[in-house]
Amino acid sequence: MKRQTFSFILIFLSIILFFILNLVLGTISIPFSSIWNIIWETGEESDIWQNIIWKTRFPQTLTALVAGAGLSISGLQMQTVFRNPLAGPSELGISSGASLGVAFIILLSGNIGGTTLSKLGFFGEVSVSIAAIAGAITVMAIIIAISQRVKGNVVLLIIGVMIGYISTAVIGVLKFFSNDEDVKAYVIWGLGSFSKVSGGRVYIFVWIMITLIPISFLLIKTLNLMLLGEGYARNLGLNIKRSRLYVITCSCVITAIVTAYCGPIVFLGLAVPHLCRGIFTTSDHRVLMPAVTLMGASLALICNLIARMPGFEGALPINSVTALIGAPIVISVLFGKRKNEIN
Amino acid sequence: MKRKQGVIEIKNLAIGYSVKKNKKIIAEQISSTIFSGEMTCLLGENGIGKSTLLRTLTGFLPKLSGEIRIKGKEITTYSEKKLATLISVVLTEKLEIKNMTVKELIGLGRSPYTGFWGSLTKGDETIVENAISLMKINNLAQRMIHTLSDGERQKVMIAKALAQEAPIILLDEPTAFLDFPSKVEIMQLLHQLSRKTDKTIFLSTHDLELALQIADRIWLMGHENGIRSGTPEDMALDKSLNNFFARKGIIFDSDTGLFRIENEYDKQIQLIGHGQKYAMVRKALSRNGIMASRQINSEIQIEITEGGIVVNQFGKILFVAFSIDELLEKLML
Missing domain, CATH: 3.40.50.300 (P-loop containing nucleotide triphosphate hydrolases)
Structure with a gap:
């Protein structure tokens, strides 16, 4: 128990540290004291620095923080519901659905509307978000409808993967028929980024996530029972169908919204639950849920920092960083687990 | 209760x-x-x-x-x-x-x-x-x-x-x-x-x-x-x-209320004695297709004694075995 509290404090401190580093570091380095002055408005700092902090770094850091937390929660929920360590937000085809929606908007706009959407600025941004949410929700509706009919979780997972394949295929066809500029815009969206959202819309995103995350905490007891498998959970009074609906919906909504604002971010949702299970050596969601939330936020901040390192600016998409960090984490946790089992 | x-x-x-x-x-x-x-x-x-x-x-x-x-x-x-x-x-x-x-x-x-x-x-x-x-x-x-x-x-x-x-x-x-x-x-x-x-x-x-x-x-x-x-x-x-x-292959033994495996017997033999040793010799013989019990009259008799398992034929001692393994081996000859 003591070790767990210690880990919690450590993760929490790492969030504060990386939050600050995210504000300080970048192509233009701003000293910590100036950041302090800018945030608390306690002194005169240059307008350029103020702009960098308020218009770029602060929103981006905040986005990374809540997106990381949200994706990790979503991943934990998926892994528990499907009792599959490989389940994650993208495995059910939710991300693919969002991608498909965005592909329709970005890739077809050039052909039909005559202008490429990327040139439309704010309107383009909003319509991309709407398309992503629409795509994600469509897939989500299909998955939920199926989840109420089929029994096995494996079947559902396979259907999710199949939906992923179908979207990839359709996107491939769309790409073929659209102009280079649109394809490039779509590819860039697909790389994911915490800085895509601009201005006041960041705060809408943050507020949505701040309401969704506590809601997902309400499912802790349900998730703990689901660990036991369907038979035992039912025998302990859990309504399996309804619980599955709640958990999948919750997880899907979070993924859909994060994907709409940041593009498909891979690996965070998969890696963080594994990492937390390893660190906290428990399957109890009363510990795992807060752990995953904090760890996800912290890891997203680290990834964002690496992606923005001087010299990498713009060259290193966030998805490459999450994959490069996430994959070794999953592998090392799995190896570490082996060792623990032997001891 | x-x-x-x-x-x-x-x-x-x-x-x-x-x-x-x-x-x-x-x-x-x-x-x-x-x-x-x-x-x-x-x-x-x-x-x-x-x-x-x-x-x-x-x-x-x-x-x-x-x-x-x-x-x-x-x-x-x-x-x-x-x-x-x-x-x-x-x-x-x-x-x-x-x-x-x-x-x-x-x-x-x-x-x-x-x-x-x-x-x-x-x-x-x-x-x-x-x-x-x-x-x-x-x-x-x-x-x-x-x-x-x-x-x-x-x-x-x-x-x-x-x-x-x-x-x-x-x-x-x-x-x-x-x-x-x-x-x-x-x-x-x-x-x-x-x-x-x-x-x-x-x-x-x-x-x-x-x-x-x-x-x-x-x-x-x-x-x-x-x-x-x-x-x-x-x-x-x-x-x-x-x-x-x-x-x-399965018969219900009404005496014990339990099941046992049915053996097919091709020989019968008289077995004299009592106690655990009697039961064990009987079990071993039955596994080898020999039905043994007190009630049977046969040329060969097996008698369980303190010293060992004595095998008689027409009242004369054929051999004495000191373990069931030995008995089975000699009987089969």
Whole structure:
């Protein structure tokens, strides 16, 4: 128990540290004291620095923080519901659905509307978000409808993967028929980024996530029972169908919204639950849920920092960083687990 | 002794699966009663519907027709929550949880009673401790579930069922995959539980011998005419067991009330003596196709003496063997 509290404090401190580093570091380095002055408005700092902090770094850091937390929660929920360590937000085809929606908007706009959407600025941004949410929700509706009919979780997972394949295929066809500029815009969206959202819309995103995350905490007891498998959970009074609906919906909504604002971010949702299970050596969601939330936020901040390192600016998409960090984490946790089992 | 009560009463029950409007009946016309403070064993061949019956009794599967009354009320009138406090189960599905201690798992058995977050109160903790000591698994309490052996895990699952504090415990083949001493241990623990806690314990099993020796009541599930139930002894007397398992190679020994393997005899021999040695020589001979007993008159006689096993022919000593192995070897020549 003591070790767990210690880990919690450590993760929490790492969030504060990386939050600050995210504000300080970048192509233009701003000293910590100036950041302090800018945030608390306690002194005169240059307008350029103020702009960098308020218009770029602060929103981006905040986005990374809540997106990381949200994706990790979503991943934990998926892994528990499907009792599959490989389940994650993208495995059910939710991300693919969002991608498909965005592909329709970005890739077809050039052909039909005559202008490429990327040139439309704010309107383009909003319509991309709407398309992503629409795509994600469509897939989500299909998955939920199926989840109420089929029994096995494996079947559902396979259907999710199949939906992923179908979207990839359709996107491939769309790409073929659209102009280079649109394809490039779509590819860039697909790389994911915490800085895509601009201005006041960041705060809408943050507020949505701040309401969704506590809601997902309400499912802790349900998730703990689901660990036991369907038979035992039912025998302990859990309504399996309804619980599955709640958990999948919750997880899907979070993924859909994060994907709409940041593009498909891979690996965070998969890696963080594994990492937390390893660190906290428990399957109890009363510990795992807060752990995953904090760890996800912290890891997203680290990834964002690496992606923005001087010299990498713009060259290193966030998805490459999450994959490069996430994959070794999953592998090392799995190896570490082996060792623990032997001891 | 407490007066036993019929806790689960079944009348004209039909079980099976219904897909859309097609009903697939697996067994029907089942009528019987399960009593409290007793251990009842459900016996029957593979595929006869034992698991289906258990699943129906737990409320996992809707019954096709008939009545299941639990504590006097029809099962369908109970809510899922209420049912969770009446029936607890031990299933065949294997747990795949990593990083959970035995105690945490047993604690989950308290779920029907715990609050919104599922935290255990002092009272819950005591109940969990009691369940642990009833199953005599205090040494396992802090172990991780995935490190347990099959037998240990089964005891933990029974402890979980106990922590659920339901008056009825249904177990689906709790002794499958266990080694023989563990099978006996689990069966005896369950039997003691039924006595100590006055719980209704109902389990399906393939361990015929054990069930006949330990169970208070057995249910035989056959292809026809539903279920026959009674004490193992009554079932032996009225030949139900005999008929039920009548098959080539198995015979029911009415003297012991147990089954034994039927041997085909091609020789008969007179065996004189008594005690354990007599029984063992007789057993060894019977395995080798020789029927041996006091009543038989034969040229060759085998006599069990203090010194050894003496083999006579027409009153003359042929040889003396000092172990059964030696006896068999020389006899075969």
